[in-house]
Amino acid sequence: MGLFHCPVGAAGRxxxxxxxxGLCVAGSKAERAEATRRIRAYIRATAQQDTxxxxxxxxxxxxxxxxxxxVTALLSKALEHLGYESFVIDTDHSNAGLxxxxxxxxxxxxxxxxxxxxxxxxxxxxxxxxxxxxxVPLAVAPAVGRRRLLAVGKLEDPLEGCACAMGAYARxxxxxxxxxxxxxxxxxxxxxxxxxxxxxxAACDTVLIVVEPSGESLQLAAKIQEMAQGLxxxxxxxxxxxxxxxxxxxxxxxxxxxxxxxxxxxISAAPxxxxxxLRGMPPEDPAALAQVEQMAKLMxxxxxxxxxxxxxxxxxxx
Numbered sequence: 001m002g003l004f005h006c007p008v009g010a011a012g013r014x015x016x017x018x019x020x021x022g023l024c025v026a027g028s029k030a031e032r033a034e035a036t037r038r039i040r041a042y043i044r045a046t047a048q049q050d051t052x053x054x055x056x057x058x059x060x061x062x063x064x065x066x067x068x069x070x071v072t073a074l075l076s077k078a079l080e081h082l083g084y085e086s087f088v089i090d091t092d093h094s095n096a097g098l099x100x101x102x103x104x105x106x107x108x109x110x111x112x113x114x115x116x117x118x119x120x121x122x123x124x125x126x127x128x129x130x131x132x133x134x135x136v137p138l139a140v141a142p143a144v145g146r147r148r149l150l151a152v153g154k155l156e157d158p159l160e161g162c163a164c165a166m167g168a169y170a171r172x173x174x175x176x177x178x179x180x181x182x183x184x185x186x187x188x189x190x191x192x193x194x195x196x197x198x199x200x201x202a203a204c205d206t207v208l209i210v211v212e213p214s215g216e217s218l219q220l221a222a223k224i225q226e227m228a229q230g231l232x233x234x235x236x237x238x239x240x241x242x243x244x245x246x247x248x249x250x251x252x253x254x255x256x257x258x259x260x261x262x263x264x265x266x267i268s269a270a271p272x273x274x275x276x277x278l279r280g281m282p283p284e285d286p287a288a289l290a291q292v293e294q295m296a297k298l299m300x301x302x303x304x305x306x307x308x309x310x311x312x313x314x315x316x317x318x
Contacts, residue, residue, distance in 0.1 A: 006232070036230035055235070055303045057174060057185040059201040061224050062210035063217040064191030067241040068092075070273065070283050071210045071292070072188040073101035076147045077282075078293035082300070082307035085183045087133050087141070090151040091170040091200060092190045099151070100280040103144050110151045111140055111173075112166045130178040167198035175203035192220070196227040206235040206299070209261070212242050213252060222259040235302075239295060240266035264295040 006017075006024065013024050019042050023035035060068045060075070069092070076086040090098045099107045111123060125135045133148065141150040152170045170187070177185050187204065189195045201207060207228040209221045225236045238256055243249050243266045256263050272285040300307050 039232050040226065040229045053205060053235075053303065054305060055184065055206050055299060056179040057177070057187070057204040058206040058208055059174075059187045059189055059195075059204040059228075060208050060210060061189045061193075061195070061201070061228075062191070063212065063214070063220050066191075066210045066212040066217055067267075068191075068210045069095060069098045069101055069188055070277060071208070071239055071241060071267070072098065072186055073283055074267075074289055074292040075208075075296060076102065076186055077284075077289060078296045079184060080146045081289075081293060082296060083182060084307070085133065085146040086148070087136075087177060087179075087183070087185050088147060088149045089170065089173060089185065089187045090149060091167070091187055091195065095190075096151075097277075097280060098188055099149055101277075101282055102147060102149050103282040104142055104149060106142075108140055108142050108149055108151050112152055112169045126173070126176075129176060131173075131176045132178050132180070133183060167195060167200050170195075171198065171200045171202065174200065193223055193227050196224070196231065199231070201228065201233065202231050204233060206237070207233050208264075209236065209238045210241050211238050211252065211256070211263075213240075213244070213248050218252065218255045218259070221256060221261050225259075225261050236261070237299070238263040239292075242269045243267065244269045264298050265291060267291050 014020075019038065021035045021038040021042070022031060023039065026032040026035050058075075060072050062068050072088060076088055079086050088098070088102065092098075096107065109122075111126070114122060122137055122140050125131055125137070128135070136148070136150065138148075141148045150173070152166050152173065174185060174187055179185060185204075187200070189200065195201060207224065209224050211217045211221050221238055228236045238261050240249065240252050240256075240263060243252075249266055252266075253263065267288050268291065270285045270288050273283045273288055276283045276285070297307065
């Protein structure tokens with residue numbers, strides 16, 4: 001299966017950790033569906049296990065327009081405040097504004113579509129099975145502070161065909177990027193669940209679902225959790241975005257709870273963030289950033305991971 005990755009972490013079929021789901025030998029759509037059903041059942045039956053595994057690779061998913069890119073930018077900034085280096089991967093083949101939200105001066109060149117000498121010079125590292133952050137050239141993944149951004153590919157012209165090849169690039173990159181202490185990969189995914197069909201999230205240990213105040217977004221959150229669990233991802237959490245009132249928040253929390261989707265918290269609707277998005281500027285609203293930083297701390301606390309706390313004397317490791 002090429003880039004096959006066992007969803008439950010077994011080294012091989014029939015060995016330690018194998019649950020005999022059959023995914024590694026599935027040859028038809030029906031067999032794959034049955035395998036993911038078995039994986040999902042196993043994940044749900046063992047929901048209290050492995051909840052404290054380290055967070056290394058996070059996929060941010062959700063409905064189109066829910067605010068995935070904005071939340072990705074805020075989360076990377078919050079993690080930087082907490083002492084983490086983020087490698088942000090833009091896997092959305094249509095939305096091209098993430099670089100502005102991160103505060104970069106120009107967009108990085110999409111790695112899919114590079115040709116000839118330029119491809120050979122800039123993408124030699126792609127052939128490695130394990131890729132350290134500092135092995136990726138700044139020319140394709142520029143930095144702002146302790147955050148870097150790499151764009152997989154964009155659809156630029158009509159009749160280009162589907163984005164499946166870009167999805168394969170993204171899947172390989174997420175799988176092969178090696179994270180050290182204090183490093184995380186954040187993958188800003190395309191809207192909906194198509195990326196799950198391509199297995200782009202397969203190497204991620206965490207899925208964050210950005211949910212806006214709409215019935216469609218709430219319904220999709222339940223579907224994304226189902227798809228993530230089918231890939232063996234245990235840590236699936238929702239972030240409620242663009243919240244305008246307590247009544248809205250109460251309804252959404254109840255709906256997610258009824259669907260069995262756990263949520264970390266919410267981000268209030270903020271004119272500053274909307275105006276920043278309109279102007280193509282970073283969403284540097286202090287209140288929104290504080291809310292996201294609190295959610296990041298909750299994630300790190302659950303995984304028993306260290307971070308920096310701030311007090312009157314400055315940053316103190318804890």
